[in-house]
Amino acid sequence: MISHYTLTKKTFLAGAQCLKRMWWEMYDPSAPETRPGLVSRFRMDEGAKVGILARTFVPGGRLIKRGGRSLNVILADSKEALADLSVPAIYECAVIADNALVFPDILQRVDGGFCLIEVKSKTSVSEQKHIPDVAIQTHVLRAAGIPIVRCEIMHLSRECVYPDLSNLFAREDVTELVEARLQTLDREIRDQLITAQLPIAPNVEIGAHCKRPEPCPFMNRCWPVAPTDHVSNLYKVTEKMLAEFEASGWASIRDLPDDVQLSAIAARQRRALREGHRVVERETLLEAMKTLAYPVAHIDFETIQPAIPIWNGCRPYDQIPVQLSCHLVNADHTETHSQWLFDGKGDPRPGMANAILEACKSAATVTAYSSQFERGCIELVAEACPDKAALLKGIADNLVDLQPIVRENVYDEKFAGSFSIKRVVPALVPDLGYDDLPIAEAETASIQLSRMLLGGPTVHPEEKAELREALLEYCKRDTAAMVALSNRLSELAH
Ligand code: SF4
Secondary structure, three states: OOOOOOEEHHHHHHHHHOHHHHHHHHHOOOOOOOOOOHHHHHHHHHHHHHHHHHHOOOOOOEEOOOOOOOHHHHHHHHHHHHHOOOOOEEEOOOEEEOOEEEOOOEEEEEOOEEEEEEEEOOOOOOHHHHHHHHHHHHHHHHHOOOOEEEEEEEEEOOOOEOOEOOOOEEEEEOHHHHHHHHOOHHHHHHHHHHHHOOOOOOOOOOOHHHOOOOOOOOHHHHOOOOOOOEHHHOOOOOHHHHHHHHHHOOOEHHHOOOOOOOOHHHHHHHHHHHHOOOEEOHHHHHHHHOOOOOOEEEEEEEEEOOOOOOOOOOOOOOOEEEEEEEEEEOOOOOEEEEEEEOOOOOOHHHHHHHHHHHHHOOOOEEEEOOOHHHHHHHHHHHHHOHHHHHHHHHHHHOOEEHHHHHHHHEEOHHHOOOOOHHHHHHHHOOOOOOOOOOOOOHHHHHHHHHHHHHOHHHOOHHHHHHHHHHHHHHHHHHHHHHHHHHHHHHHHHO
């Protein structure tokens, strides 16, 4: 029978990371930190679609429906299906035992018992994340008398290339890893059940466990906000370095003595903080800016990553560019803006190929910020459009990246150890931000693009029109920011 203290897979996994996290999730279920936002709702929906498709690869099974039915009815249905030897597989059954409730994705009947199959919408097995998940299910199923003789994780396979989806999933045997994890499970469940009955959250110190296997949603509650000069904001600082700094009593980057070996960039960061002003390496910055021959095209892409590929030659989670913004700046500083956004019909890559070539046709230099991403996008489009591949590859090979120009030559305290465009632009061009935009960062843009282009009738046409406007504004702001940043870098160099 389910009680207030019955563990679910979700609470167990939270407790496996941290008992305080588990307690908060149980007793503060409407905490803003755990309320699913756009990103997690989208990921959950996508996971559900992958789960449904996975069942077709273990066919002939019986689905235990949940919607609107009481847990007791679902449990009874599950019991009946498990006992019926004519049912080769059971999807989403409910099993409760040892104060824990689980809903295994697939139980496939095999010699001597069942194979437990956990479906993941990832492309590989994460030992830290997935094994405890399968272990708690195995524990509960066995405690209920269901013989689990094999455990598998069924995940999306990057070997799969559309249109052939026959190998969309890979099944990995994780039985040994699960058996090893089960050794400590009794004690963990006991500790969790004790914690679940505490009147207040247990006291747990912050530490490396807060970030693994995933960042805890309560970091803002437990972790003090680090000032920008804190050693944790040192450029490319490692956990080992942080431990050494802490042991030596150095909390601020300013405190780090000269004989602490730092990279040139981190040393510039220390210098900027000690001197209390922005550091600019004028000579080398000027040299770097001279590589931008006019006209300069500043380009930026937005992409979608369908879990299940939908276009020829694509694999699960290929990052497909579907939106382009380009600001073309002439030597006299006049500029023109062009943009392209996929309309959702057919394959986006031929349209994108034309848009890239058109936007960059008169440019002597094409820039991107953190250009590895843009280079990958152009190469992916080139692969799909052999007739334009040579021209596209020419652009990809000659992309000038603005990020290393900043990184190697400028440090401002407001960067706080990061050279992302969202950190650099507000520090160097304070008038240009993203706060006024309805879509203000890349992950949200990617999800809204997916919803708008692939969401079908689940997204109202009016919302689609609004999203389109917001996405165009967002991508345009990125390239406008690159223009403003280039101008600012030129000023700083002189
Ligand atoms: S931030 Fe760390 S200590 Fe706080 S609840 Fe999360 S995992 Fe536990």
